Structure formats: structure tokens, C-alpha cells
Amino acid sequence: MIGYDAATAASFAPWDAADAAVGRVVRVDRGVASVLTEQGPVRASWGAPVLQRVAHDPTEAPCAGDWCVVRTWPDHRVTVEHVLPRRTAVVRSTAGKAAEGQVVCANVDLVGVVVALHPLPAESRIERLLAMAWQSGARPVLLLTKADLVADGDEVADDVRRLAPDVEVIQVSSRTGLGLDRVRELVDGHATLALVGTSGHGKSSLTNALVGAEVLPTREIRDDGRGRHTSVRRELVLLPGGGAVIDTPGLRSLGMFEAEEGIAHTFADIDALAARCRFDDCAHRSEPGCQVLAALADGTLPQRRWESYVQLTKETAAMAARRHVRRQRKRKDRG
Numbered sequence: 001m002i003g004y005d006a007a008t009a010a011s012f013a014p015w016d017a018a019d020a021a022v023g024r025v026v027r028v029d030r031g032v033a034s035v036l037t038e039q040g041p042v043r044a045s046w047g048a049p050v051l052q053r054v055a056h057d058p059t060e061a062p063c064a065g066d067w068c069v070v071r072t073w074p075d076h077r078v079t080v081e082h083v084l085p086r087r088t089a090v091v092r093s094t095a096g097k098a099a100e101g102q103v104v105c106a107n108v109d110l111v112g113v114v115v116a117l118h119p120l121p122a123e124s125r126i127e128r129l130l131a132m133a134w135q136s137g138a139r140p141v142l143l144l145t146k147a148d149l150v151a152d153g154d155e156v157a158d159d160v161r162r163l164a165p166d167v168e169v170i171q172v173s174s175r176t177g178l179g180l181d182r183v184r185e186l187v188d189g190h191a192t193l194a195l196v197g198t199s200g201h202g203k204s205s206l207t208n209a210l211v212g213a214e215v216l217p218t219r220e221i222r223d224d225g226r227g228r229h230t231s232v233r234r235e236l237v238l239l240p241g242g243g244a245v246i247d248t249p250g251l252r253s254l255g256m257f258e259a260e261e262g263i264a265h266t267f268a269d270i271d272a273l274a275a276r277c278r279f280d281d282c283a284h285r286s287e288p289g290c291q292v293l294a295a296l297a298d299g300t301l302p303q304r305r306w307e308s309y310v311q312l313t314k315e316t317a318a319m320a321a322r323r324h325v326r327r328q329r330k331r332k333d334r335g
């Protein structure tokens with residue numbers, strides 16, 4: 001099974017039993033997971049231990065890419081009993097004030113941030129996606145899709161590279177096949193690549209192009225009158241050359257959850273500047289010897305990028321504060 005390694009095998013070992021199997025979650029619909037096991041695909045609902053954990057922490061709910069222990073009961077029901085520890089996870093915060101984390105996918109090696117070249121979204125949106133990708137613990141790559149629609153793809157790609165230090169930026173087209181070989185090379189026959197991004201930027205089309213078959217419905221197919229919910233939709237698909245792609249549902253709201261490290265990676269240039277400020281606790285407002293202010297003044301750090309950094313940092317801190325309050329309240333409720 002794709003991505004099944006020694007660490008996963010070791011974490012399954014204590015649960016190994018005649019009625020238990022290890023499998024990888026392919027997709028989840030309303031509390032039922034499609035799980036790929038050595039014996040084939042199964043549909044499994046949440047078992048009691050999973051229900052209990054999810055009640056305390058919604059991020060413990062199984063999601064695409066998870067390794068889990070499934071149990072087959074005497075009446076042939078199958079349940080997910082445990083989610084094995086995640087190596088990596090893409091997490092966002094749910095919409096609204098609740099400030100809960102929602103795991104988008106797990107155990108991926110690469111996070112492809114999918115951004116269409118046409119129309120290109122705001123730079124701050126790309127930075128936000130990158131912070132989320134870095135935070136996952138997996139390696140981000142930036143996939144600029146729909147390259148066939150623009151004539152100046154190289155220039156735009158160079159601009160985008162400035163937003164993404166240490167991230168490979170690849171132009172791709174599901175129409176012409178541009179860039180697909182490089183993406184396959186990165187997957188290298190064994191890795192799991194997640195595609196994250198806003199709806200409509202071409203994640204499903206790219207997945208189909210990588211697979212070489214229409215395994216996922218794209219916008220045209222969804223909009224043909226049969227409605228958006230097609231039962232064949234899967235999220236984790238195996239690639240013919242080995243490896244897997246997880247096509248995540250388009251993210252509409254992109255609230256940050258925990259993202260401190262992700263922000264630090266995304267804005268490594270700003271972190272490097274701040275490290276050289278005269279005062280260790282420089283707030284980069286008016287302090288003498290502030291390297292951030294100097295870079296803003298001479299234009300090496302664009303004002304827009306700085307504001308994007310400040311905004312994401314604020315948002316993450318506010319989210320952490322709310323989470324803290326809620327935990328304390330829960331503790332009080334339990335007495």
C-alpha cells in the first residue's frame with residue numbers, strides 16, 4: 001500500500017488481531033470512510049474509540065490519507081477503531097467563530113499549492129496557502145495551473161517565486177501536459193502528493209491528468225445537470241507509476257489554525273531580517289536599528305508582503321487565544 005512504512009507498521013502492531021486490519025483512508029463522507037486495505041476497499045463507520053476522541057478533539061476524525069485500524073464485527077459491520085499517529089497533516093480552521101481545527105488530509109509527503117495562472121489570485125492568498133502547506137510538516141511545491149491560458153507564464157512564475165523562498169514553482173497544464181513529468185518525478189513512484197487550493201483552480205483536472213484517466217469529476221462534469229455530488233468521487237487516487245494524489249475539496253475560507261512555523265517558513269526573508277534587528281524584542285515599529293523598517297524603506301521588503309505577514313501572524317495569535325479560552329472553559333465544565 002502506498003506510503004505504508006516501518007513506522008506505520010510499528011504503530012499498527014499493538015492493534016493487530018484476527019478481526020483487525022490496517023488501511024488507508026481514501027475519502028470520508030459524513031462519518032463513513034472508504035478505506036483501502038490489503039484485502040481491498042471497505043466502507044467503515046466510526047467505532048466507539050474514534051467517536052470518543054472526536055468528541056474531545058475534532059481533528060482526530062479520520063481524513064483522507066490517514067492510516068487506521070479497521071475492525072470487522074461478527075455481523076460484518078466494519079468500523080474505524082483507531083487513527084494511527086499522523087506523520088504530516090494539512091489543517092485549517094473551520095469557518096465561523098468556533099476556531100476548531102479541521103484536518104484536510106494526512107500523511108502526505110508533498111503539498112501542492114494549486115494556483116491558477118489565469119486569473120492569478122492575490123499574492124496574500126498564495127502566501128496564506130503556503131503557510132498552511134509548510135505547517136503540515138510536508139514539503140510544499142507551488143503548482144501554477146492553466147499555463148496554456150497565458151503567454152507570460154515564465155514572468156508570472158518568477159514573480160511568484162519571490163513570494164515563496166525555498167519552494168519549487170512549477171507551471172503545469174492539464175490541457176497540454178506541460179509540467180506533469182516534473183510533478184511525477186517529485187512523486188517518484190512512492191510519495192503521496194496532496195493538492196490544496198481554492199475551488200476552480202484545477203486540482204481535479206490535474207489529478208486526472210496525472211492519472212491519465214478521468215477518475216475525478218471536474219467542473220464540466222459536475223455541472224452537467226447531475227449535480228455536484230457524484231458518487232464516484234474519491235479523494236486519494238493511486239498513480240499508475242506508483243505514489244498517490246489526494247485531491248482535497250476546494251477551500252473556500254482559508255482561516256489559519258496553528259501556523260507559527262508555517263508562517264516562519266513562508267516568510268523566511270522577514271525572519272532573517274528580524275533576527276538582525278538591534279533589539280531582540282524589536283516590534284518593527286519605530287525602533288532604531290530595525291532591519292525590517294530599513295528593508296521596507298529601501299523597498300527590498302515590499303510593504304504588501306509585510307502587511308500579509310502581520311495579518312497572518314495576528315490571525316494565528318487570535319485563534320490560539322480563543323482555543324486557550326475554550327480549553328479552560330471545557331476543563332471548568334468537567335469540574
Ligand SMILES: Nc1nc2c(ncn2[C@@H]2O[C@H](COP(=O)(O)OP(=O)(O)OP(=O)(O)O)[C@@H](O)[C@H]2O)c(=O)[nH]1
Nearest residue numbers: 146173174175199200201202203204205218219250
Ligand atoms: N485551460 C485550462 N483549463 C483548465 C485546466 N485545468 C483545469 N481547467 C478548467 O478549470 C475549471 C476548474 O477545474 P477543476 O479541476 O474542476 O478545479 P478544482 O480545483 O478541482 O475545483 P474544486 O473541485 O471545486 O475544488 C474547469 O473548467 C477546468 O476545465 C488547464 O490546465 N487548462
Ligand SMILES: [Zn+2]
Nearest residue numbers: 277282284290
Ligand atoms: Zn525590527
